Amino acid sequence: MRVLVQRSLASKVEVNGKTVGKIEHGMVLFVGFSIEDTEEDVLYLVNKVVNLRIFDDEKGIMNRSILEEKGSILSVSQFTLYADTLHGNRPSYKQSMKQEEASKLYDLFNLELKKFCKVETGIFRENMQVCITNDGPVTILLESRKK
Numbered sequence: 001m002r003v004l005v006q007r008s009l010a011s012k013v014e015v016n017g018k019t020v021g022k023i024e025h026g027m028v029l030f031v032g033f034s035i036e037d038t039e040e041d042v043l044y045l046v047n048k049v050v051n052l053r054i055f056d057d058e059k060g061i062m063n064r065s066i067l068e069e070k071g072s073i074l075s076v077s078q079f080t081l082y083a084d085t086l087h088g089n090r091p092s093y094k095q096s097m098k099q100e101e102a103s104k105l106y107d108l109f110n111l112e113l114k115k116f117c118k119v120e121t122g123i124f125r126e127n128m129q130v131c132i133t134n135d136g137p138v139t140i141l142l143e144s145r146k147k
Contacts, residue, residue: 004030007138021120026071032081033097041144
């Protein structure tokens with residue numbers, strides 16, 4: 001499982017011209033699942049996300065979590081995080097989890113995150129337009145297989 005984290009001042013996701021998720025101060029998460037991922041991977045990365053210290057403290061040092069900031073999360077499913085371009089220029093998605101299983105894990109991921117903070121989402125398997133005001137910019141890739 002991979003989660004690309006971006007610290008955000010304000011962000012939204014639209015589907016067919018309609019805003020379906022919107023946050024102010026917090027994180028945007030792009031979430032992708034591989035064919036090997038399980039609920040254990042989801043729980044591991046939920047814990048990692050909510051405790052990730054990427055917000056500035058009073059000294060300007062990235063030392064505060066989303067929990068301490070009382071920020072929000074915009075979670076967007078993104079199977080392309082498992083794109084493989086090793087053999088050519090056309091991405092292969094063989095390592096991406098099939099949509100039925102990925103949808104279940106994505107729902108679990110968001111449900112678990114909601115235990116800690118406000119979570120807005122895109123719509124799974126839809127063409128989404130994501131507008132992010134990246135703060136910093138700060139962008140960090142988390143992977144459950146690197147634990």
